[in-house]
Amino acid sequence: MSIPGAKDSIDGPTFEQILEMDDDEDEREFSKSLVYDFFTQAETTFVKMDTNLEKKDLKTLSELGHFLKGSSATLGLTKVKDSCEKIQHYGQKKDAEGSNDITEEEGLKLLRTTIEQAKEEFYDVEKVLKKFYHDES
Amino acid sequence: MFQHLRSQAFGLVISDSTLVIRQVSDSYVAVSGESRRERVVGLHAYDFFDQQNAPIPLLAARKAFEAAIETRRPHQSQHIDGQVIWSIRTVPIFSYDSLRYIQMEYQDITEEHQRKLELEERLDANETFRILVETVKDYAIFMLDPKGKVATWNAGAQFFKGYTRDEIVGKHFSNFYGQEDRDSGKPDRELLDALRDGRVEDEGWRYRKDGSRFWANVVITPIYRRDTLLGYSKVTRDLSERRQAEAGLIAAYEEASKLKSDFLANMSHEIRTPMHGMLSALTLLLDTTLDPEQLELGGVIQQSGELLLQVINDILDYSKLASGSFTVSNNIINFADVIQSVFKIHQKCCPPHLSLEAHLDPQLPKAAEGDSLRYRQILQNLISNATKFTEEGYVRLNATLQCEDEQFYTILIEVIDTGIGVPALGSSTLFTPFTQLDNSATKRHQGTGLGLSICKSLAELMGGNIGFHSNPDEQGSVFWFTAKLKKVHQAKHIEILNDNLDALNLPSTTPPFEEIKLAAINKRILLAEDNPINQKVMLKILAGLGFNSIDLAINGQEAVTMSTKDPPPYHVILMDINMPVIDGVAATIMIRDAGIRAPIIAMTANALKGHAESYISKGMTAYVPKPVDRNLLVKVLLSCLRQDQLS
Structure with a gap:
C-alpha cells in the first residue's frame, strides 16, 4: 500500500513490512506505537545533537547520527x-560518502546545515505519518 | 773496364768528354729491351735521351751531365717522373786534370723511396703515440710486463694514482686494488681473463697512493709480438664524476616525478572537496520546485559535474598510482557477486540490441583475498568501455581460473565485445595515460583516457597483468586481465553468504515460512541491538517467525556475557555492528575466542559491498543489511540453522 504524500521520503516496501506486522489493519497498534516511539526518539536525538554541536563534540554527533540512522532505516524513512x-x-x-577526509571546521559547518536539514525532513515525514495514522493534532 | 761495367745491375751509361756514348750496361739492355747495344753506342748522349723510349727524360739527363761537368765532382739527384722515382748519379772521370769520361748511373728507386717514407711515417707515428700517451691526463695508460708488474707510466696515471714513475715501475699492479679484491685474487684473475678473451673490462673501486679510492673503468689487453706475450696494456678511467652525475640525474628525475604526482594528487583532492559540495547543493536545488527550463539546465550542470568528478577521481587514482602511494587493501573478493553487481549497473543503460553475457568457469573459486573495490573498478572499467564502444551484438565476460598453487589463485577475466575494435596502430598506446584512440570517438565518448592505464597499474598491484587482442571471431575487441589472489580458508562461510546475496538479487518468491516455523521450535536466539525501535521490530519479526525464546542484549559487552556460557545457550545470534561499549565485530571476535560456534548473523545499515566479506572474515557466519528484509532474514536463518545441525 502507498502512503499518501510520502513521495520519496518513505521507502514503500520497508514501511509496508512494518505495516504487515500489525495484527489489525484498522487499529495498526504495533506500527503506530513504533512510529510514535520514533518521533520521540528523533526529538530527543535532535536535542542531543544541538547540545553536542555547541560542544563541538564530533564523535558523539557521529554516534547520534548512526543511532537515528538505524531506526529511520528500519521504518524506511529514506531522507532522514x-x-x-x-x-x-x-x-x-569524512565527506558525505565517508570516503575522504575533511577538516574539523568543514565537518562542523556541514553538520550544522545537515542537522537542520534532517530536522526539516523529519518534520515533513512526521506530518505525512501523522496524517496516515489519522492524527493531525 | 767496360766489360766489367756492362754487368752493373742498374742502368749505366758511359760517355766520353764530348758526351758521345761509349758503353751501356747489360741491365740497361735488359730493361730497355734494346736488343743491340750497337744502336746506342756512338750516339750523342742528348740524342739518346731525347728518344721516345729513353729511360730518363732528356732534361733530367742534361742537368745531371752539366752538374757533373761544372762541379767536377760526382753529382747525385732524384728525378720524379710521374709515379716513378729515379735516382741519377753522374761521375766525371778525369785523367791528368782533363775530363775523359762521364759515367751516369740511374736507378728506379720508387719502391725503396716508398719504404723509406713509410718508415719515416711509422717512426713519426710511434713518436706521436708515445707523446700522446705520456701526456694524456684523463686516462691512466700504462704497460704491465707479463707478470703484471708496471712497466711504463704516463701523466694520467701519475695524476690519478698519485705515484711517480720511479715509485711504481717494477711494482705489481695489484697495488691499485682494494684489500678485498687482492684477497680474492681479482688482479691475477683479470690477467687470466684478458689472456683467454683477448680483453677484459671491469668497473670498480681503485685505490690511490694516499689510500683514497675512485670509481674506475679498467680495460686490460694482452700485447703480443710474434706470438710471444710482451705484457698488457692497461687503461684506467676515473668514472667518479660520471657516476655522481648519473646518480644526481636519477635522483632529480625521481624527485620531479614524485613532486608532479604529489601535486596532482593534492590538487585533485582540493578540487574534489568543493566539487562534492557543489554537487550536493545541486541535488538539493533540483529537488526544489523548478520550471522545466531550469530543471533542464540543472540537469546539464549535474551531468557535467558528475563527469568532472569522475575525471578528478581518475587523476587522483592515477597520481597516487604513479607516486607509488597507492595501496590495495586485503578483504574478500566474491567473484560472482562483483560480476553480478557490475552487470546490474550496465544492464540498465545498455542499448537494446546489445546482450550482456557472463560465463563463469566452474573451476572458479567462490572468493579469494584481495581488494574487492579495486577489482570491481577494473571490471567496471572494461565492461563500461565495451558497452561504450559496442552498439549491437554482445559484450561477453569470461571468468576462468588460470592456475592455482597452494597459496594463490590466478584469475583471468576476459571482456569480449563486437564493438568498433581497436586499430592496429592504436593497440600499443591503449594502456598509456592520457591517450584516447579515435578522435571522432572521443567526441562521442567522454573520458580522461586514464581508465585503462589505471586498470593496468591496479592489475599489476594485484600481481597480475592486463592486455588486449582483437576479437578472434568477428569485429571487436578482447580485453583481459589477470590477478594473483590469495586463497581464503572460509569457503564454507562464503557459500552461505553467496546464497544470501543471491537472495538479495532474486525477486522475492513465497517465503518458506512453514520451514522456518518448524526450524524455530525449541531454538533460543540472542538479539544484540541498541536501538529500541529496531529491537521492537526485530522482536516482532522473530516472534512472527515462530521463535519464542528470544533474549535481548543492548550492547556488545552484554552480548558476549550472555552468549559465552556453558553449555552455549543460543542456537543463533543476531548481531548489530555499531553498538555502544563494544561493537558487534569486537563482540564476535570475543565470542569466537571463547569457543562458541553458534552462527552469528551481522546486521548493519553500512550496506556497502565488501563490508559483508570483512565481517565474515572476523568470524561472523552471514550478513543481513538493514533495514532488515524479512524474506532475506528467513533465508539466512534457515541456512544458518541447517548448517548448525550439520555441524
Whole structure:
C-alpha cells in the first residue's frame, strides 16, 4: 500500500513490512506505537545533537547520527536516514560518502546545515505519518 | 773496364768528354729491351735521351751531365717522373786534370723511396703515440710486463694514482686494488681473463697512493709480438664524476616525478572537496520546485559535474598510482557477486540490441583475498568501455581460473565485445595515460583516457597483468586481465553468504515460512541491538517467525556475557555492528575466542559491498543489511540453522 504524500521520503516496501506486522489493519497498534516511539526518539536525538554541536563534540554527533540512522532505516524513512548517515560521516571528519577526509571546521559547518536539514525532513515525514495514522493534532 | 761495367745491375751509361756514348750496361739492355747495344753506342748522349723510349727524360739527363761537368765532382739527384722515382748519379772521370769520361748511373728507386717514407711515417707515428700517451691526463695508460708488474707510466696515471714513475715501475699492479679484491685474487684473475678473451673490462673501486679510492673503468689487453706475450696494456678511467652525475640525474628525475604526482594528487583532492559540495547543493536545488527550463539546465550542470568528478577521481587514482602511494587493501573478493553487481549497473543503460553475457568457469573459486573495490573498478572499467564502444551484438565476460598453487589463485577475466575494435596502430598506446584512440570517438565518448592505464597499474598491484587482442571471431575487441589472489580458508562461510546475496538479487518468491516455523521450535536466539525501535521490530519479526525464546542484549559487552556460557545457550545470534561499549565485530571476535560456534548473523545499515566479506572474515557466519528484509532474514536463518545441525 502507498502512503499518501510520502513521495520519496518513505521507502514503500520497508514501511509496508512494518505495516504487515500489525495484527489489525484498522487499529495498526504495533506500527503506530513504533512510529510514535520514533518521533520521540528523533526529538530527543535532535536535542542531543544541538547540545553536542555547541560542544563541538564530533564523535558523539557521529554516534547520534548512526543511532537515528538505524531506526529511520528500519521504518524506511529514506531522507532522514540519508541525512543521518551524512551526520555520521561528517562527525568522523569524512565527506558525505565517508570516503575522504575533511577538516574539523568543514565537518562542523556541514553538520550544522545537515542537522537542520534532517530536522526539516523529519518534520515533513512526521506530518505525512501523522496524517496516515489519522492524527493531525 | 767496360766489360766489367756492362754487368752493373742498374742502368749505366758511359760517355766520353764530348758526351758521345761509349758503353751501356747489360741491365740497361735488359730493361730497355734494346736488343743491340750497337744502336746506342756512338750516339750523342742528348740524342739518346731525347728518344721516345729513353729511360730518363732528356732534361733530367742534361742537368745531371752539366752538374757533373761544372762541379767536377760526382753529382747525385732524384728525378720524379710521374709515379716513378729515379735516382741519377753522374761521375766525371778525369785523367791528368782533363775530363775523359762521364759515367751516369740511374736507378728506379720508387719502391725503396716508398719504404723509406713509410718508415719515416711509422717512426713519426710511434713518436706521436708515445707523446700522446705520456701526456694524456684523463686516462691512466700504462704497460704491465707479463707478470703484471708496471712497466711504463704516463701523466694520467701519475695524476690519478698519485705515484711517480720511479715509485711504481717494477711494482705489481695489484697495488691499485682494494684489500678485498687482492684477497680474492681479482688482479691475477683479470690477467687470466684478458689472456683467454683477448680483453677484459671491469668497473670498480681503485685505490690511490694516499689510500683514497675512485670509481674506475679498467680495460686490460694482452700485447703480443710474434706470438710471444710482451705484457698488457692497461687503461684506467676515473668514472667518479660520471657516476655522481648519473646518480644526481636519477635522483632529480625521481624527485620531479614524485613532486608532479604529489601535486596532482593534492590538487585533485582540493578540487574534489568543493566539487562534492557543489554537487550536493545541486541535488538539493533540483529537488526544489523548478520550471522545466531550469530543471533542464540543472540537469546539464549535474551531468557535467558528475563527469568532472569522475575525471578528478581518475587523476587522483592515477597520481597516487604513479607516486607509488597507492595501496590495495586485503578483504574478500566474491567473484560472482562483483560480476553480478557490475552487470546490474550496465544492464540498465545498455542499448537494446546489445546482450550482456557472463560465463563463469566452474573451476572458479567462490572468493579469494584481495581488494574487492579495486577489482570491481577494473571490471567496471572494461565492461563500461565495451558497452561504450559496442552498439549491437554482445559484450561477453569470461571468468576462468588460470592456475592455482597452494597459496594463490590466478584469475583471468576476459571482456569480449563486437564493438568498433581497436586499430592496429592504436593497440600499443591503449594502456598509456592520457591517450584516447579515435578522435571522432572521443567526441562521442567522454573520458580522461586514464581508465585503462589505471586498470593496468591496479592489475599489476594485484600481481597480475592486463592486455588486449582483437576479437578472434568477428569485429571487436578482447580485453583481459589477470590477478594473483590469495586463497581464503572460509569457503564454507562464503557459500552461505553467496546464497544470501543471491537472495538479495532474486525477486522475492513465497517465503518458506512453514520451514522456518518448524526450524524455530525449541531454538533460543540472542538479539544484540541498541536501538529500541529496531529491537521492537526485530522482536516482532522473530516472534512472527515462530521463535519464542528470544533474549535481548543492548550492547556488545552484554552480548558476549550472555552468549559465552556453558553449555552455549543460543542456537543463533543476531548481531548489530555499531553498538555502544563494544561493537558487534569486537563482540564476535570475543565470542569466537571463547569457543562458541553458534552462527552469528551481522546486521548493519553500512550496506556497502565488501563490508559483508570483512565481517565474515572476523568470524561472523552471514550478513543481513538493514533495514532488515524479512524474506532475506528467513533465508539466512534457515541456512544458518541447517548448517548448525550439520555441524
